[in-house]
Amino acid sequence: MSPRRKSGLPQEEHEEHVDERWMASYMDMVTVLMCMFIVLFAMSTVDANKFEQLRNSLATGFGSVEMAAVDTAEGTVVPAEHVNDEGEGFANAAAAPAVPVSAPEPTTEPAGNTDMDRAVAEVEDLRKLQARIDANLQKDHLAKSVRYTIDERGLTIRLISSEAYFLPDRAQLSEKTGQILDAIGPVLATTKHQISVEGHTAKLPETYRYPLDWELSTERSVNVVRHVVEKGRVPANRVAAVGFGQSRPLANGDSEAELKLNRRVDIVALSDQPENVRKLIPEVTKNP
DSSP: OOOOOOSSSOHHHHHHHHHTTHHHHHHHHHHHHHHHHHHHHHHHTOOHHHHHHHHHHHHHHTTOOOOSSOOOOOOEEOOGGGBOTTSSSBTTGGGSOOEEOOOOOOOOOOTTOSHHHHHHHHHHHHHHHHHHHHHHHHHTTOGGGOEEEEETTEEEEEEEOHHHHBSTTOOSBOHHHHHHHHHHHHHHHTSOOOEEEEEEOOOOOTTSSOSSHHHHHHHHHHHHHHHHHHTTOOOGGGEEEEEOTTSSOSOOSOSHHHHHHHSEEEEEEEOOSOHHHHTTHHHHHTOO
């Protein structure tokens, strides 16, 4: 008995139908890819200039100040609900009150932050420091023993005449020098300023034991530094000793009075302001 044939399509037609089912999945995939590329193409054709103009206009209208570019476009700002879907035109704009758009006013630097303001504040700080030192010296009747100068470097406390502060042509501090430094050191210790102690001399005799005059000036400044650090408690990392010898005289003559001016030690509380501010300090000091 011959085997019964299965009902349905013939064997050849059935196999052909099975082999072609992959086309449905392929067409679905192609359709999805086409849609994706259409979306990407639409996104890539956004008018950047129009978008930037709209963004700047809205930001200016709402008072934004941190804009990378200043909006100079002319027009009006309308409520968001009247902007169409494309962001290019305005729907029913006439129904909404228009707000004029104008370029933002130029900003000015806040008061108290200009170079001149900072120079004035620095001079006031240096004058207060001078007043504190002077008050300490007055307690011991030594206020007339020093001179003060405020310039672009800072506050200079000047000890003039080696006969009063040092032994003749020697670097050892006199008793009076110690008293003055005892009044100055504690005040300097409470400040933020870097301190430069600078020794100066008049021209030494050729027969003097020091080979060069700047050695004597440097030794004097070192002795002053040691005193204000050890007894005045000024932090050692804020003090420097410098010797200029006779290279920076206050007077160019050879009289005894002029030589005394050149025999000195300067204690300078250095300004920490930038150079453009420090250059303005001499102008500020002209005003009492």
